[in-house]
Amino acid sequence: MENQNPVSAVRVSRRRLMKAGVAASAAKIAGIPITVIAANEAAAAEQGIKWTKGVCRFCGTGCGLLVGTKNGKIVATKGDPDCEVNRGLTCMKGYYNSEIIYGKDRLTQPLMRRTNGKFDKNGKFEPVSWKEAFDELEKHWRKAYQELGPTGVGIFGSGQYTIPEGVAVVKLLKAGFRSNNIDPNARLCMASAVVGMYQTFGVDEPSACYHDLEITQNLVLWGNNPAEAHPVLWNRIVAAKRANPGYKIFNIQTHPTLSSRFADVDIIFKPNTDLAIANYILREIMHRGCYDKDFIEKHCIFATGPYDIGYGMRPTEKFAYPAERDTQAKQVKKVLSEDEAIAQRKAPGEAVEQKNAGGPAGNHWQITIEDFKKGVEPYTLEFVSRVAKGNPDESTSDFAKKLKMLADVYCDKANRVLSTGCMGTNQHQRGSWINEQLYAIHLLMGKQAKPGSSMFSLTGQPSACGTCREVGTFSHRLPSDMLVANPAHRAKAEKIWGLPEGTLNGQVGFDAMKMVRGLEDGSMRVLWTQVVNIFQSLPNATHWLKAARKPENFIVVADAYPTFSAKNAADLILPAAMIFEKWGAYGNGERRTNGWSQMVQAPGEAKSDVWMMLEFAKRFKVKECWCEQKLPGGKTLPNVLDKAKAMGIDPEASLYDVVFHNAFAKKVAWPDPLYKGVHCGTAEDLGDGWFPEKALYEEYWQFTQGAHQIAHFDEVVKGHGIVWPYINGKSISYRFNGMYDPFCNGADFLFYGPLMKAIPSGNLDAVTDKTPKPLPGKAKIFFRPYAEAVEVPDSHYDLWFDTGRFMEHWHTGSMTGRVAALHKALPEGMLYMNAADAKARGIADGDRIKITSRRATVFAKACIGGRMPVTRGITFAAFFDENVQMNQLCLDATCPLSLEPDYKKCAIRVEKA
Numbered sequence: 057m058e059n060q061n062p063v064s065a066v067r068v069s070r071r072r073l074m075k076a077g078v079a080a081s082a083a084k085i086a087g088i089p090i091t092v093i094a095a096n097e098a099a100a101a102e103q104g105i106k107w108t109k110g111v112c113r114f115c116g117t118g119c120g121l122l123v124g125t126k127n128g129k130i131v132a133t134k135g136d137p138d139c140e141v142n143r144g145l146t147c148m149k150g151y152y153n154s155e156i157i158y159g160k161d162r163l164t165q166p167l168m169r170r171t172n173g174k175f176d177k178n179g180k181f182e183p184v185s186w187k188e189a190f191d192e193l194e195k196h197w198r199k200a201y202q203e204l205g206p207t208g209v210g211i212f213g214s215g216q217y218t219i220p221e222g223v224a225v226v227k228l229l230k231a232g233f234r235s236n237n238i239d240p241n242a243r244l245c246m247a248s249a250v251v252g253m254y255q256t257f258g259v260d261e262p263s264a265c266y267h268d269l270e271i272t273q274n275l276v277l278w279g280n281n282p283a284e285a286h287p288v289l290w291n292r293i294v295a296a297k298r299a300n301p302g303y304k305i306f307n308i309q310t311h312p313t314l315s316s317r318f319a320d321v322d323i324i325f326k327p328n329t330d331l332a333i334a335n336y337i338l339r340e341i342m343h344r345g346c347y348d349k350d351f352i353e354k355h356c357i358f359a360t361g362p363y364d365i366g367y368g369m370r371p372t373e374k375f376a377y378p379a380e381r382d383t384q385a386k387q388v389k390k391v392l393s394e395d396e397a398i399a400q401r402k403a404p405g406e407a408v409e410q411k412n413a414g415g416p417a418g419n420h421w422q423i424t425i426e427d428f429k430k431g432v433e434p435y436t437l438e439f440v441s442r443v444a445k446g447n448p449d450e451s452t453s454d455f456a457k458k459l460k461m462l463a464d465v466y467c468d469k470a471n472r473v474l475s476t477g478c479m480g481t482n483q484h485q486r487g488s489w490i491n492e493q494l495y496a497i498h499l500l501m502g503k504q505a506k507p508g509s510s511m512f513s514l515t516g517q518p519s520a521c522g523t524c525r526e527v528g529t530f531s532h533r534l535p536s537d538m539l540v541a542n543p544a545h546r547a548k549a550e551k552i553w554g555l556p557e558g559t560l561n562g563q564v565g566f567d568a569m570k571m572v573r574g575l576e577d578g579s580m581r582v583l584w585t586q587v588v589n590i591f592q593s594l595p596n597a598t599h600w601l602k603a604a605r606k607p608e609n610f611i612v613v614a615d616a617y618p619t620f621s622a623k624n625a626a627d628l629i630l631p632a633a634m635i636f637e638k639w640g641a642y643g644n645g646e647r648r649t650n651g652w653s654q655m656v657q658a659p660g661e662a663k664s665d666v667w668m669m670l671e672f673a674k675r676f677k678v679k680e681c682w683c684e685q686k687l688p689g690g691k692t693l694p695n696v697l698d699k700a701k702a703m704g705i706d707p708e709a710s711l712y713d714v715v716f717h718n719a720f721a722k723k724v725a726w727p728d729p730l731y732k733g734v735h736c737g738t739a740e741d742l743g744d745g746w747f748p749e750k751a752l753y754e755e756y757w758q759f760t761q762g763a764h765q766i767a768h769f770d771e772v773v774k775g776h777g778i779v780w781p782y783i784n785g786k787s788i789s790y791r792f793n794g795m796y797d798p799f800c801n802g803a804d805f806l807f808y809g810p811l812m813k814a815i816p817s818g819n820l821d822a823v824t825d826k827t828p829k830p831l832p833g834k835a836k837i838f839f840r841p842y843a844e845a846v847e848v849p850d851s852h853y854d855l856w857f858d859t860g861r862f863m864e865h866w867h868t869g870s871m872t873g874r875v876a877a878l879h880k881a882l883p884e885g886m887l888y889m890n891a892a893d894a895k896a897r898g899i900a901d902g903d904r905i906k907i908t909s910r911r912a913t914v915f916a917k918a919c920i921g922g923r924m925p926v927t928r929g930i931t932f933a934a935f936f937d938e939n940v941q942m943n944q945l946c947l948d949a950t951c952p953l954s955l956e957p958d959y960k961k962c963a964i965r966v967e968k969a
């Protein structure tokens with residue numbers, strides 16, 4: 057029977073059709089095919105479709121949708137006119153949310169590699185029952201858990217997890233198995249932004265909101281391409297620019313993009329030299345004396361940290377291919393280039409041991425404003441123009457003029473400036489640094505947390521913020537900005553989750569890259585991936601593919617489709633329910649939480665990820681997880697079984713009974729009288745009378761009180777996106793600004809981040825006074841130097857390689873690639889080349905080419921110019937095509953602070969195939 061949700065179901069009305077007309081006009085501006093909109097609207101009007109409120113499955117913009125169902129199927133989607141994010145619009149992906157769940161090869165039952173009816177690592181995939189699937193997974197999980205301890209197993213999660221899924225995975229691993237080996241693919245997109253915010257403000261998540269894109273006077277895009285990656289936001293930007301001729305767009309990129317078409321100034325920089333450009337702006341601010349002295353004195357301090365922090369690679373060449381070894385060696389010792397030496401006030405050619413690689417990379421200390429000035433002093437216009445100019449066909453003087461225009465905009469006290477960062481600032485081997493530098497510019501000018509003026513980190517995935525960052529599905533985090541390493545935070549989580557004191561593990565777990573490196577080096581043996589396709593998306597993936605197939609490792613891929621990872625890396629494939637086949641909520645890039653109800657049933661035996669985790673938890677007893685456990689480094693986790701008994705917990709009970717189906721959850725009943733006639737596949741499959749998605753969300757809600765302060769489950773399911781902090785039924789648009797934010801307690805500004813710790817003081821090179829000094833309510837203005845990219849083009853690999861997204865496809869294309877219209881619009885992954893580079897290699901547009909990096913060889917077609925008219929010396933590819941594994945070419949260097957891989961720069965060679 058078709059679901060009918062009395063809370064949110066609406067009939068198509070004349071008003072909606074009129075709004076759709078407005079949406080269609082705006083869509084034309086954004087290049088969205090009007091025929092799709094018209095077709096959806098016509099179908100709705102004629103066929104009496106029921107519309108239910110939902111959220112787009114794709115990017116971090118977080119557009120609200122209306123989802124049309126008929127006869128138990130989703131038949132159409134359109135923009136939700138009542139959602140403030142998109143006001144009825146969607147991009148082309150948004151309109152096809154209705155089709156992504158009906159691909160012909162949708163997985164409908166578990167598949168396991170078997171021979172003669174038994175699991176065989178080298179066998180062929182055969183359909184199995186859920187019982188057989190879990191029997192096999194349980195066997196491998198228990199063996200690795202017993203032999204290696206809690207770090208022997210792990211889950212690789214997603215920024216596309218719903219909030220309840222995020223809570224379930226955190227509780228399963230951190231509370232149940234006492235393992236912090238959970239990390240999401242949000243590590244691959246947002247981790248540098250998070251560290252930038254943590255270190256600057258002591259709290260995560262932006263202070264700004266999307267409305268700032270419209271009310272600013274100057275938008276500075278630092279390495280992000282919203283025309284492709286956030287199309288609906290781009291539409292709002294373009295509309296604002298058309299309405300206000302004074303609105304300027306500065307586009308700071310390593311090559312022109314679709315966003316260049318509306319930019320007033322395109323600044324093309326050499327990869328990694330954005331660090332130098334930011335320091336030039338900072339130097340100009342100091343030299344011109346235009347900084348906001350009052351704001352700085354009251355609300356900021358200056359800080360720096362070590363420069364010799366490595367590149368987030370392994371310190372050994374043991375697992376490196378021979379061609380990788382020269383790059384790998386720089387993780388231990390880097391010979392400074394001439395420019396790098398000037399930028400770091402050192403001698404050219406000096407071989408610097410990377411002594412602060414690893415944990416110490418995040419250390420930092422207070423410095424004086426005089427030291428800060430000294431740090432930025434080498435970054436003159438002349439020096440930075442020479443170092444940073446990225447287009448060899450542009451003159452240095454023209455480039456310098458553009459840099460000066462940019463500095464003029466930032467240095468003008470009177471105007472509003474919004475800087476945005478995304479993958480270009482985050483997927484960066486100094487990603488945390490560039491984020492901090494951009495905050496430094498805004499703080500110095502007193503242009504942070506003010507309407508139309510801020511550094512604003514845009515987010516990539518639909519719930520990288522709402523689930524990964526806010527719920528804490530990272531190896532180091534707990535909900536609401538709490539950390540596993542902090543005893544008080546663990547104690548708070550244990551109290552809310554009803555766990556004995558000492559249950560939670562204080563040792564940070566394996567981050568994303570450490571998990572796959574762990575499969576290679578034997579430190580981890582069972583990996584369960586959820587809502588991700590990592591063997592296509594991770595950099596340098598030929599290593600991880602080989603590791604997955606090692607006989608001792610067991611890989612589980614839970615997905616809706618047979619992805620590249622499922623076919624090539626998995627031992628067991630679990631069929632997953634998709635977005636509108638389950639209840640959920642996402643949190644977008646402006647702190648807006650938007651929920652939805654289940655609208656249709658999942659096909660065949662496909663189940664929600666929440667159900668999979670809860671069902672799996674039934675197979676392990678408390679006594680086998682809460683006994684003494686060994687950890688890496690010779691440490692142990694204490695036995696907490698006696699404390700558990702004292703709390704009335706039976707050691708023979710399952711993790712399901714204790715961690716999930718607890719007293720709190722039992723009060724959240726299913727069926728829920730608020731949602732009569734609506735299904736909940738998870739609750740119905742479990743069959744024990746509770747509403748897991750709502751219970752998980754509401755239990756998590758308790759963590760947010762006094763912190764993120766999110767709305768209740770029923771409010772976000774009913775509403776059209778609610779921004780937090782949400783206090784007494786009112787959303788707070790700007791954080792840290794006393795005019796808007798009650799957490800400022802009457803101050804004009806208060807940077808109240810709870811993680812802001814007292815730090816020592818020193819000079820630009822070292823700590824000189826170890827006494828930690830507190831920073832009550834203050835933000836940090838960091839000096840960070842320019843550092844050359846760890847791998848730069850040379851005579852053998854002579855072109856830069858950059859990766860990213862196009863509008864038609866979502867990430868690895870596992871959903872959008874199955875929508876005929878989107879596939880047709882962009883069917884193939886190609887390498888975008890400059891005409892001169894192609895000509896020099898005898899390559900014509902459309903030729904088949906061979907692309908080689910130190911890590912892999914990939915064959916593809918060349919595309920010359922087109923929508924990505926790259927400059928000479930640099931190439932670009934998207935990674936949506938599973939037949940062209942572009943990310944295998946990428947280097948797995950990461951920002952040493954955030955551990956986020958740098959997908960934006962490595963060196964390749966291109967030949968005609």
Ligand code: SF4
Nearest residue numbers: 112114115119147150
């Ligand atoms: S893909 Fe992003 S911009 Fe497009 S409709 Fe979905 S959320 Fe909006």
